[in-house]
Amino acid sequence: MKFDIIVAGVGGQGVLSVSAIIASSAMHEGLSVKQSEVHGMSQRGGEVQANLRLSDKPIASDLIPRGMASLVLSMEPLESLRYLPYLSDTGTVLTSTDAVTNFASYPEMEGLLAQIRALPHAILIDAERLARQAGSARATNMVMVGAASHLLPVKLETIEHFVRTLFAAKGTKVVETNLKALAAGREAAASR
């Protein structure tokens, strides 16, 4: 079993938290994990991505080769397209439809979403709205983890456990909001 994921987004969107929860869950279930992150300058509103590799065998490279990723999990529509060359023929693009338009030449939105919908395996999630319904827009990234949970080679209960662990220091209310967001994302993606 081998499952390569590119988690994509913009600095500040919680890409590393998404990646950390999936990585911890996979580790807990006995899989080998390598997770390559972006720190420093790019985090200031630039493109951020994490290469996350899960396998039941030892993993050599920290970076995913082209054409090998099973999933591009993006917090933002434009960023979901940036990593297509890394996606395998059978891989899925799962993206939040909430755009971060912090620069002038952001493409026209309907055309962008149409391009994503035209991909062989694409799931679009209105993640921020679901996160607000769950209690906080800041839980958008957990909606995306929930939406991805159908595809990930880890159990939902394990992910829930690590959502609790990650947010434990911020109090029970934050934990509950994020668990609700996780469930909402899972439900939204179930029908796709």
Next chain:
Amino acid sequence: MSEMVLLGDEAVALGAVHAGLTAAYAYPGTPSTEITEYLIRYQRKHGRPIAQWCANEKTAYEEALGVSFAGRRALVSMKHVGLNVAADPFMNSALISINGGLVVAVADDPGMHSSQNEQDSRLFADFARVICLEPSSHQQAYDMTREAFDLSERFQIPIMIRLVTRLAHSRGNVTAGEPRAENPVAKSATPASWILLPANARRQWRALLDRQPEMRRYTASCPHNTVTGAGSPAEFGVITTGLARNYYIENLEDLGIAPPHLHVGAYPFPADAIRAFVGGLRRVLVLEEGYPYLERALRGIVPPAVDIQGRESGHVPPDGELNPDIVRTSLGLEARRGLMIEGLTLPSRPPQLCAGCPHGDSFHAMTAALAGFPNAVVTSDIGCYTLGALPPYSAIQSCVCMGASVGMAKGAAEAGLHPVVAVIGDSTFLHSGVTPLLDAITEDTPMTLLILDNKTVGMTGGQPTIRPSSQLEGLVRGLGIPADHLHVLEAHPRHDAHNTEVLRREFEHRGLSVVIAVRECLETIKRGKQEQAAATA
């Protein structure tokens, strides 16, 4: 012992703790920052080891040297360009007889994810004639750091651990060993060896050179330099270093028959082992992260008939980070293709100052004050404010190295430009901006130093500036800036008109002035509030 998932940086930090580390010193620099951040967290929780941020890499290195003089183990960590700042103590410390183990962890940044150049620190280790260990996995980052302290005491030299961004900032599994106790305090028994007066230094230099064969014997027999598949009648062989090994293994299955493979993880490179390995081969591909260091060395030690391929020969790109795809094509395998959409070109998303960042307000006031000065020059430095080079600000015209904005402004002003503004951050100013300011004060150079004081080291994640920013004004006044040309402003839109006017006046002044624009970084304010909330929750 326990298994855990750590960043490469964290694996180095934990390896140092388990080697009996007494003290760690550093200045923040991507991608090395997380080594010291981990150690500071560890210290808060366990009381030991000492872990501190320092004014710059040179001071950090010298403090580590003092720990070694006292017989205890010290770690100093930095990014590759930080080693340039610490180069003076680093080079000289190779000559003294290291007492307590001294390990220098240097994180290189091939591909320049957040750096001005991609220099290769293996050359610096070679330059100093010391041992360099280069991990290719998280486990090795931990194990090699532990071993490096033993080697340092055995050979009485500093040992370099060379990391690259991709290892420093990726997470992988690490199994930790049994922790070792700290060394007792035991002052160097050979204090003369620490006094590099010429007579001593000549003796110490010779001693260092005399130890070279012993170092080479170590690297020739250590398990970090390994050969697989030797003795087969192959014509083609592969030599890897660092993470290149992983990218090679990633492609191995598709090669059909595995070529003979030498991996080099410890330097000085094992020349005899390389000669033996290359022996019957007609072609060798060298895959290494950074400079064509081994590739060049190889040309001096193997017969000219052997075709040596690598970054210098053009078989591997000469610049940038390696990855599985580059290594794949270098091996002659067909490139993999992923999902492609015809005609799809995506705009890139450059990094930028956070919305509401005080630096943005300073740039706004400065640009307004510079209107009407066709010869105006703004030299800048390295930090978040370097992003002022990009639209919408386009406010700065240079970024070379830490502290350079001040010295360059002095030179530009003395060459005849006016007005000249040097932009620098509070932490960078204390790192290496104070000394060029002394030069400018001596000459009363007609320039303005604009210190953007956001009360933190912003770009590397908000570490504390070495002294609180409230002390900057007193420091600058103490250096000898006259009070009527020293201003402290609040970098905020509501003071824009006033700030512009003050700056305009100083730009017109034909002498030295210093303006400190203060407002705390939004990120550190946010983090402070979060920490407070977590503490009271």
